[in-house]
Amino acid sequence: MAAPNGHNARPRVLCPEKLSQDGLALLRQTLDVDEKKGLTPEQLIEIIPDYDALLVRSETKVSADVLHAARKLKVVARAGVGVDNVDVPAATRLGIVVVNSPSGNIQAAAEHTIALLMSMARNVPDACASVKAGKWERSRLVGVEVKGKTLGVVGLGKVGLIVARMARGLGMNVVAADPYASAAVAAAANVTLVDSLAALLPQVDFLTIHTPMLASTRGMLSSSELDTMKRGARILNVARGGIVDEVALLAALESGQIAGAAIDVFTTEPPAPDSVAGKLIAHPRCIATPHLGASTVEAQENVSIDVCEQVLQILAGDLPRSAVNAPIILPAEYKTLQPFVKLVEKMGSLYTQHFTSPTQPVGHNLNTFDLVYEGEIAQMSSTKPLFAALIKGLTSPISDAEGFNVNIVNAEMVAKERGIFVNEQKSRDPTTLAYSSLVTLVARSPSRAPSLNRAGNDARTATMGATEGQASSKQHIIAGYCSDNSPFISRVDRFSTSFVPDGTLLICHNYDSPGKIGLVGSILGKEGVNINFMSVAPATFASSAKTLPAEETNEALMILGVDKEVGEHVKQELVNAKGVLNVSSVTL
Ligand SMILES: NC(=O)C1=CN([C@@H]2O[C@H](COP(=O)(O)OP(=O)(O)OC[C@H]3O[C@@H](n4cnc5c(N)ncnc54)[C@H](O)[C@@H]3O)[C@@H](O)[C@H]2O)C=CC1
Numbered sequence: 001m002a003a004p005n006g007h008n009a010r011p012r013v014l015c016p017e018k019l020s021q022d023g024l025a026l027l028r029q030t031l032d033v034d035e036k037k038g039l040t041p042e043q044l045i046e047i048i049p050d051y052d053a054l055l056v057r058s059e060t061k062v063s064a065d066v067l068h069a070a071r072k073l074k075v076v077a078r079a080g081v082g083v084d085n086v087d088v089p090a091a092t093r094l095g096i097v098v099v100n101s102p103s104g105n106i107q108a109a110a111e112h113t114i115a116l117l118m119s120m121a122r123n124v125p126d127a128c129a130s131v132k133a134g135k136w137e138r139s140r141l142v143g144v145e146v147k148g149k150t151l152g153v154v155g156l157g158k159v160g161l162i163v164a165r166m167a168r169g170l171g172m173n174v175v176a177a178d179p180y181a182s183a184a185v186a187a188a189a190n191v192t193l194v195d196s197l198a199a200l201l202p203q204v205d206f207l208t209i210h211t212p213m214l215a216s217t218r219g220m221l222s223s224s225e226l227d228t229m230k231r232g233a234r235i236l237n238v239a240r241g242g243i244v245d246e247v248a249l250l251a252a253l254e255s256g257q258i259a260g261a262a263i264d265v266f267t268t269e270p271p272a273p274d275s276v277a278g279k280l281i282a283h284p285r286c287i288a289t290p291h292l293g294a295s296t297v298e299a300q301e302n303v304s305i306d307v308c309e310q311v312l313q314i315l316a317g318d319l320p321r322s323a324v325n326a327p328i329i330l331p332a333e334y335k336t337l338q339p340f341v342k343l344v345e346k347m348g349s350l351y352t353q354h355f356t357s358p359t360q361p362v363g364h365n366l367n368t369f370d371l372v373y374e375g376e377i378a379q380m381s382s383t384k385p386l387f388a389a390l391i392k393g394l395t396s397p398i399s400d401a402e403g404f405n406v407n408i409v410n411a412e413m414v415a416k417e418r419g420i421f422v423n424e425q426k427s428r429d430p431t432t433l434a435y436s437s438l439v440t441l442v443a444r445s446p447s448r449a450p451s452l453n454r455a456g457n458d459a460r461t462a463t464m465g466a467t468e469g470q471a472s473s474k475q476h477i478i479a480g481y482c483s484d485n486s487p488f489i490s491r492v493d494r495f496s497t498s499f500v501p502d503g504t505l506l507i508c509h510n511y512d513s514p515g516k517i518g519l520v521g522s523i524l525g526k527e528g529v530n531i532n533f534m535s536v537a538p539a540t541f542a543s544s545a546k547t548l549p550a551e552e553t554n555e556a557l558m559i560l561g562v563d564k565e566v567g568e569h570v571k572q573e574l575v576n577a578k579g580v581l582n583v584s585s586v587t588l
């Protein structure tokens, strides 16, 4: 559907690899999907700025260069398990969600492993090629049985466990090495878990690898490990090329230390014929497949639907179920949090615009923020979206909006870089709130415990560790609540109020004396500024003592919703007016 201006208004998805149409059809209902196969890295970098989502399998290298070239990319979706072809730290830094399909193809990968195991044991590929060539070589092609043999599984995760169960079904003894595997899960599958790879290797007749490609697993099986195996053992790798060192494996095949290898994955895919991987493939005792572990009709349907659903969720502003670089939050909780996400972002933005300046920027002096949740909102198990919303609110008024996308993915990193510390607190006090939930933001210096006095002076010393007698100038407080899913600000420092934080607002701090409203109204009218709403906020919270001192009771905030930005000269004129102490304008 084209927008009236001729531009395509629908979000765009780039799919540079073969993905099942089952998922793509879901996307096509609301998004534009471009299937463009065979892109070079340079071509990908050139076109990626146009896309909101990128769908890949294992062939596309989603490098930092690709991610930096993107302009509006929100999600990289990996239709499969391994995300080693995606620069996840770079995506995180840029606030781009990376999702995968953690279980859509695991059965396929496990079945392929068993197919290779049996093919290797019975020389099936060689026998097939021989008989097709018109030969009948029964004595050359005698195999071995797997029953009664020991299979070593390195990585007893999702794929490794399915392989282990199937191997048990074939009558094999299964021994596994995985420092993070559950002993109970292993025992339930009749798998003997050993302490280390070193303990595993000398025992096995067949070895199968099912770990992810990580810095710690790259080259995990090199010549020193292969040498500790029984002479004539056989190796399978359906995980990632390079976990078994290709040079070492080729040498071990040539020396006869390893009797056979079955390999689905290579360090470079497709491997060049004259590379080490190419020589490995050509070796007569190696059987090889072109990264087919996930290539079944069923697995491809599963992963495609899985990641396409997540792309739709992310582009709709929801959290996906399998993000690699974002927290998992229950959908019901996420829905409840949504209005508060908006509120907290507005509170952060109000803080930065109203209380900071280029000489006293966010994080400069008051760099510690207590974010206090009371009421229903305090019951949420994860408040990570609220934390992210605060960081976004605090930083976006002072950032280049184009290139700066703070979200749940990169909020922690941004906070760290800006020297902002957030201390989230859930009040467990039996609450006497007027609203079902209240969120309070206290900006303070790191050393200073917050002082948060409520109207009626019920200083919350229990939950806040408040110290009476601290000067209000050393901290700032903004509080808010949600009503009918709309955010309201209920407190700005000592002043209690109730306004919707939306649009351009003028915040005038003045003496609460008659005539102020008329005075401000006439100055703004003269400048052609229309006032949409006005809220007078009396000082009801004590700044530093249990009772509100007289000199503080005659001050007020006047919050005006205006229809346009107000120039510096107008603000100056307002400040020059009698009884107006200061004026700030904020856009929320
Ligand atoms: N050939 C293909 O088409 C496919 C390949 N894969 C590969 O299989 C890998 C495993 O997939 P899943 O089982 O779903 O992942 P998983 O995350 O469920 O399991 C991986 C296991 O490896 C273990 N592990 C990590 N470091 C280890 C180490 N140093 N030593 C021993 N164990 C270690 C982990 O504790 C975990 O239990 C994927 O990362 C992917 O690279 C997955 C699907 C298809």
Ligand SMILES: O=C(O)C(=O)COP(=O)(O)O
Pocket (backbone or CB within 6 Å): 057, 058, 059, 079, 080, 081, 082, 083, 105, 291, 292, 293, 294, 295
């Ligand atoms: O899911 C995985 O990790 C795989 O290796 C599958 O890769 P593919 O999607 O078939 O390119």
